[in-house]
Each structure stands twice: as structure tokens, then as C-alpha cells.
Amino acid sequence: xxxxxxxxxxxxxLYRAHAPAVARWAAKLAGPCADVEDLVHEIFLVAxxxxxxxxxxxxxxxxxxxxxxxxxLENRRKDRFRRWFSHARRAEIEETISPPHLxxxxxxxxxxxxxxxxxxxxxxxxxxxxxxxxxxxxxxSGEEIAALTGLKVATVWVHLHRARERxxxxxxxxxxxxx
Amino acid sequence: xxxxxTTDRRKSGERTPVRERWTAQPPGASDEAVAGAMLRSAAxxxxxxxxxxxxxxxxxxxKERFRPRPLALQLAIAxxxxxxxxxxxxxxxxxxxxxxxxxxxxxxxxxxxxxVRHASLGSSRPASVISPALPAxxxxxxxxxxxxxxxxxxxxxxxxxxxxxxxxxxxxxxSIEPPLAPPPAAGPSSLAQESRxxxxxxxxxxxxxxxxxxxxxxxxxxxEFGTNGVLTSEANATRIEALLQLGHHVQxxxxxxxxxxxxxxxxxEMLVARAELRADRGRRASALHDFDLLLRADPPADxxxxxxxxxxxxxRGKAGNWEEARKDFEHYLATFPDGKFADKTRAAxxx
Numbered sequence: 321x322x323x324x325x326x327x328x329x330x331x332x333x334l335y336r337a338h339a340p341a342v343a344r345w346a347a348k349l350a351g352p353c354a355d356v357e358d359l360v361h362e363i364f365l366v367a368x369x370x371x372x373x374x375x376x377x378x379x380x381x382x383x384x385x386x387x388x389x390x391x392x393l394e395n396r397r398k399d400r401f402r403r404w405f406s407h408a409r410r411a412e413i414e415e416t417i418s419p420p421h422l423x424x425x426x427x428x429x430x431x432x433x434x435x436x437x438x439x440x441x442x443x444x445x446x447x448x449x450x451x452x453x454x455x456x457x458x459x460x461s462g463e464e465i466a467a468l469t470g471l472k473v474a475t476v477w478v479h480l481h482r483a484r485e486r487x488x489x490x491x492x493x494x495x496x497x498x499x
Numbered sequence: 500x501x502x503x504x505t506t507d508r509r510k511s512g513e514r515t516p517v518r519e520r521w522t523a524q525p526p527g528a529s530d531e532a533v534a535g536a537m538l539r540s541a542a543x544x545x546x547x548x549x550x551x552x553x554x555x556x557x558x559x560x561x562k563e564r565f566r567p568r569p570l571a572l573q574l575a576i577a578x579x580x581x582x583x584x585x586x587x588x589x590x591x592x593x594x595x596x597x598x599x600x601x602x603x604x605x606x607x608x609x610x611x612x613x614x615v616r617h618a619s620l621g622s623s624r625p626a627s628v629i630s631p632a633l634p635a636x637x638x639x640x641x642x643x644x645x646x647x648x649x650x651x652x653x654x655x656x657x658x659x660x661x662x663x664x665x666x667x668x669x670x671x672x673x674s675i676e677p678p679l680a681p682p683p684a685a686g687p688s689s690l691a692q693e694s695r696x697x698x699x700x701x702x703x704x705x706x707x708x709x710x711x712x713x714x715x716x717x718x719x720x721x722x723e724f725g726t727n728g729v730l731t732s733e734a735n736a737t738r739i740e741a742l743l744q745l746g747h748h749v750q751x752x753x754x755x756x757x758x759x760x761x762x763x764x765x766x767x768e769m770l771v772a773r774a775e776l777r778a779d780r781g782r783r784a785s786a787l788h789d790f791d792l793l794l795r796a797d798p799p800a801d802x803x804x805x806x807x808x809x810x811x812x813x814x815r816g817k818a819g820n821w822e823e824a825r826k827d828f829e830h831y832l833a834t835f836p837d838g839k840f841a842d843k844t845r846a847a848x849x850x
Contacts, residue, residue, distance in 0.1 A: 331559070335555075335556060335559065336721070336726070339552055339555065339556075340546075340547050340552070340753060340754075340757030341753060341756075343547030343551070343757075344544065344547065347544040347545070347547075348541075348542075348544060352541075356544075356545070357551055357554060360547065360555050361559060364555070364559050365559070368559070429540070430543065433536070433537050433540035433541070434540050434541040437538060437540065437541040455520065456520055456535075456542070457541060457542040458542075459522070459542075459777075459780075459781070459782035459784065459785060461781060462518065480517055481517050484517070484521070487534055488531070488534060491530055491533055491534045491537070492530060495533070
């Protein structure tokens with residue numbers, strides 16, 4: 321990675337190397353209502369502000385992940401507030417994330433299912449929500465999640481186990497209600 | 500002793516071990532399989548491709564900060580704009596109508612330009628107040644003092660109208676501007692330059708077999724054109740090829756993950772490479788997604804399909820979905836009996 325004269329990675333290089341990963345994390349942590357481009361912009365603005373204080377004690381990916389997590393969390397809070405006013409934004413943004421290869425019926429089912437998943441995830445404590453998202457949606461290994469979040473590997477598995485229990489309980493509740 | 504497979508465990512009602520992903524499970528009626536299917540649907544997100552990368556990069560460089568305003572504020576701004584617009588248009592229409600009435604009612608003015616100027620200044624006074632019997636100059640200077648102090652906007656507009664009339668009176672007719680000259684022709688085309696750099700990189704990679712040199716040239720492309728180049732996606736494809744040659748699979752996968760590919764043409768090769776790398780990293784759900792895309796609509800019997808069929812069979816087998824895996828293996832042997840993976844396929848089927 322390109323570094324400045326002080327050994328601090330410069331923002332351009334940071335952005336080029338990590339923006340795709342940051343966008344993936346942000347999209348999955350913030351959920352389907354998020355505008356990923358705005359989130360990535362916000363994350364790198366925060367990174368630019370904090371960059372002079374980055375001493376390289378943590379890996380750059382870990383540092384960026386933590387910024388992403390905070391920004392995504394903040395975004396979810398704002399989104400919850402916004403939903404009090406309007407559902408328009410939600411519908412408008414969901415339009416833009418439909419994968420092109422799905423038929424309209426498939427896409428509708430996928431979207432509904434995705435919404436249900438995030439409704440369930442939003443009822444969990446953040447620590448469980450994050451781990452299950454990184455493991456199941458981002459397909460990271462336990463070790464990779466530990467490296468990103470700063471948790472111990474054993475703690476990751478414990479959180480994942482508890483998150484799954486809660487998720488299953490919610491899935492059962494949802495399917496009972498639908499039948 | 501034989502280790503129990505996921506299917507065996509499911510049959511005996513056991514939970515999936517915590518380290519196995521639900522998203523990699525075969526479809527089924529169990530709660531975990533349903534949860535896995537739901538999570539798979541949520542795992543699909545729009546890739547953050549070169550276009551988005553360039554747009555956000557440009558916003559970052561411009562230091563512009565986009566913050567969507569809260570709805571309440573948007574409504575307040577919109578209503579105040581409408582209100583202000585209404586007041587302004589009412590004032591303008593009033594001002595523009597009044598002087599013409601005044602002028603219609605005025606006695607024929609002497610040829611001197613001064614009284615005409617004053618007439619417009621006194622435009623807010625009703626026409627009936629200006630007596631046609633009075634000499635032109637005397638009453639016309641009065642109304643400016645009589646204007647109510649609470650109407651500054653109207654006063655300003657009156658002055659503006661008066662100014663316009665004055666300037667119209669003295670200004671010569673506007674000359675016709677010559678048409679704008681066409682923009683100067685660009686020097687050597689950036690596209691030509693870009694394609695030259697890319698051609699060098701491809702030559703290094705495919706003819707000389709020097710992937711490191713190719714990457715160095717691609718870095719030069721990136722430094723010159725960033726992510727805004729016309730050939731950025733081609734440069735990325737070349738970079739992925741070079742990274743794969745050098746065995747830098749993690750970096751290659753990161754680049755591949757950031758892009759979306761169609762299951763036709765050149766995109767197929769990228770898609771199968773991505774699927775294999777994902778499967779290699781244990782990301783079976785997303786690997787299966789790519790393999791499915793490749794094998795969905797009657798694909799040609801080429802090397803890409805061969806890799807996709809074999810890869811999907813292996814992924815399905817690892818997920819414990821042996822029935823589907825066997826179907827893929829059989830399909831593979833029927834289509835590619837002497838294929839690259841034929842021996843491995845037969846061995847897997849005999850196991």
C-alpha cells in the first residue's frame with residue numbers, strides 16, 4: 321500500500337485497496353435500506369479524519385472495519401427514525417439492489433425474505449447480529465471475524481451460537497404466524 | 500470410524516455444528532435449512548463496482564459531504580420556498596402591471612426623458628391619484644415619499660424597473676454574439692494512451708509470461724487514470740489474470756468480489772474463477788450461486804462449463820447434498836467423459 325512520508329497510508333491508496341470490502345461490510349451490516357455509496361463515502365470521510373491518529377497498532381482492515389461498524393450502526397439508528405416519517409426511501413433504495421439475473425417473482429421473494437432476515441437481525445443485540453452477518457452473509461471464518469472485530473475466536477463461536485438460537489426462535493415464530 | 504456427515508446429523512435431529520454455515524446447507528424443511536435459505540437471500544448485495552468506486556472517489560476528492568436532510572426540514576424548506584415564490588410573483592406582477600397603467604393614464608409627456616423616469620418611480624400610486632390636469636413634473640416626484648415603509652420589496656422592484664427603462668433608453672441594441680468556438684481538440688487521445696498501456700500489460704502477461712511486470716504496468720494505468728478510465732474494467736480483468744498467475748488468490752478474489760459478471764462471453768471465465776476461489780475459501784454458498792449462474796441456461800460444453808459442473812458437484816458434496824452432487828457428477832461424465840476432472844469424478848462417485 322502506498323504510504324505517506326510519515327508511514328501513514330494515504331487515503332487514496334486506502335480507498336483503492338479497501339473500498340470494495342468496506343462496501344460489502346457496510347451493505348451487509350446496514351441492511352437492505354442502506355445507500356451503500358453514501359455509507360462508503362461517510363466511512364472514508366471518517367477514515368480521513370482519523371487517519372493522522374492511526375498508528376498501525378491494528379491491521380488497516382480491522383481499523384476500517386470498526387469505522388464501518390460504527391457508521392453502519394449510526395445509519396441504522398437514523399433509518400429507524402426516518403421510517404417514522406416515510407417508507408418511500410426504503411422502497412426507492414431497494415429498487416437499486418436487485419440482482420439482474422433473477423426473474424421478477426424470484427426477486428420479489430428474495431426481497432421479502434431479505435427484509436424478514438434483517439427484521440429478525442435487528443431484534444438481536446449488536447454483538448450477535450454482527451457475528452452472524454459476518455459468518456453467514458459475508459462468509460468469513462471464525463478467525464477472520466475475530467481479527468476484524470477484535471474478539472477472541474472462542475467468543476466469536478459463543479456469539480454465533482447464541483445468535484443462531486435467537487435467529488431460529490424468530491424463524492419458528494415467523495413461520496408459526498404465517499401458518 | 501467414519502465421521503457423520505451433515506445429512507446423517509440432520510437425520511438424527513442433531514444441530515449443525517457451529518462452524519458449519521447454514522447458508523451452505525442443501526434446501527430442506529428443517530428450521531436450519533429454512534434459516535439458511537433466508538440468509539442466502541439476504542447475502543445477495545449489489546457489488547460495489549468500478550462505477551460506484553469512481554463516483555464515491557470523486558466525492559471524496561471534492562470534499563463534498565452529502566447528508567440527506569430530514570424529511571421535516573425538507574418540508575419546511577419546500578413550503579417556505581413556495582410561500583416566498585408566491586409573494587415574489589405577486590409583487591412582480593403588481594409592479595409590472597402598475598407602471599403600464601400609470602403610463603396609459605398619463606398625459607402625453609414632453610420629450611424630455613426625466614419625467615418618464617419619475618413616472619416609473621411613482622408606479623405604486625394608483626392612477627386615479629395622478630391628475631391628468633397637473634403638470635407632469637410636479638406630482639410625479641411626490642409618490643416616492645408616500646410609499647409605505649412596509650413594502651421594501653416593491654420599492655426595490657420599482658427601482659429595478661426604472662433602472663431597466665433608463666438603460667434601455669441609452670443602451671445600444673445588443674450586438675449578436677459570434678457563436679462559441681468549438682473546444683480545442685484534445686491532444687493525444689486518453690483512450691489511445693490507455694489502450695497502449697493495457698496492450699503492454701497484456702503482452703507482458705500473455706506473451707512474456709511476466710505477471711509481475713504486467714501488474715507494474717497496470718499500476719501505472721491505475722495511477723494515471725484511477726478508476727475513471729474507459730478501459731478500467733478491462734484493466735481489472737487483466738489484473739485478476741495476473742494475480743491468479745502469481746497465486747495471489749486472496750487479492751484476486753477481492754477484485755472479483757467487487758464486480759458483477761454476466762454468465763455469457765468473457766464474464767463466464769471470470770465467474771468460474773470467482774466461484775472456484777470462493778469455494779476454495781470455504782464460501783460455498785456464494786460459490787454455488789456463481790456455479791448456478793453459469794449452469795443455468797443450457798451452457799456450451801466448453802472448459803468453463805466443465806469447471807463449473809465439477810465445482811458445483813464438489814460444493815454440493817461438501818455441503819452434504821449428495822443427491823444433487825451425484826447428478827452433477829453424472830452430468831459431468833456424460834458431457835466430458837475424458838475431461839480434466841473425469842478421474843476425480845469417478846473416484847468421488849465410487850466413494
